[in-house]
Amino acid sequence: MILDFSNEDYRLYKVEKENLPKNTYILCSDASRSILYNPHIAGKELQMRMEKLSPLFIDAATEKALKGTKLDNIVEFILLAGGLYYYIARGFRTVHDYALPQCFLGIKRQRIEGTEGQFKAVSTYENFESLPKNALVMIGDTIATGATVIRAINELERASAEINGTIDKLIVFSLACSTEGARRLKKLEEKMIETNPDFKFYLIVAEQLFHLMPDGTDLRFLKEDAIMPDETRNYTLEKYGKSLGKEMKCAVFDWGTRCKNPKKHYSEFLEFADEIIDKLDEKGKVELKRMQKEIQEEFKNLEKIL
DSSP states (O other), X not given: OEEEEEOSSOEEEEEOOTTSOSXXXXXXXXXXXXXXXXXXXXXHHHHHHHHHHHHHHHHHHIIIIITTOOGGXXXXXXXXXXXXXXXXXXXXXXXXSOOOOEEEEEEEEEEOTTOSSOEEEEEEEEEOTTOOXXXXXXXXXXXXXXXXXXXXXXXXXXXXXXXXXXXXXXXXXXXXXXXXXXXXXXXHHHHHHHHOXXXXXXXXXESOEEEEOXXXXXXXXXXXXXXXXXXXXXXXXXXXXXXXXXXXXXXXXXXXXXXXXXXXXXXXXXXXXXXHGGGSOHHHHHHHHHHHHHHHHHHHHHTOOO
């Protein structure tokens, strides 16, 4: 892993592994850390922090993938509903003063009965009216097994074929992406290159590639399959300590719930905190108690009458 680019807002590391997409990058920043190391936040606070991160994703993509591309060929592909909260179009407007056209796909994961951690993705709604014939497509998605984003990209290819078009470049941004999900995206990249040798794929993730737990959902910071630059590892140990760094249930919990139903997320997080706090070292306990206290303040805010 090498530091490939940096400015005052973020550092961009290139991950060079044969079983990962050729253009895999890890973006480290105060903006991404303010979200990943505060998995209890939801609602307005989460939205505001994602709005600060999205321009950094776009700036990194501009540096590595967008240069030389006509604006008319660029489109955002939103996977409903979690993709809405990546604010990719807002970030693009901030960086390039241009409102991106958008395509939409309603899609959700369904657990495969009789398996542990295996899911299939089911699509329920689509709108590809804005898809250009020679498209550079950007997607924001939180990736565990990769089932959702891979199914979505398959639908994107079908829609492009229906207009005799091509997907020239595909950029996936992820606040939290598993190493296993990235490996599966590598296989997708290879398949797409077979049909279009000029196709280029970019994966830009925040802070690290996470270890995916057997349940196919939880993304852990300091487990064995995680890939990260030294600065992320050091920050995790400084912020969480060893025990919480390994035992935090998930880097983002349920992304859809956090974005759409903050109250439910707060309750789920407090339940998790009560289960784990006695297992932690002192640093971990202090950090988790901070999160619990902040959630209690949010519950008070929910009782306000307009």
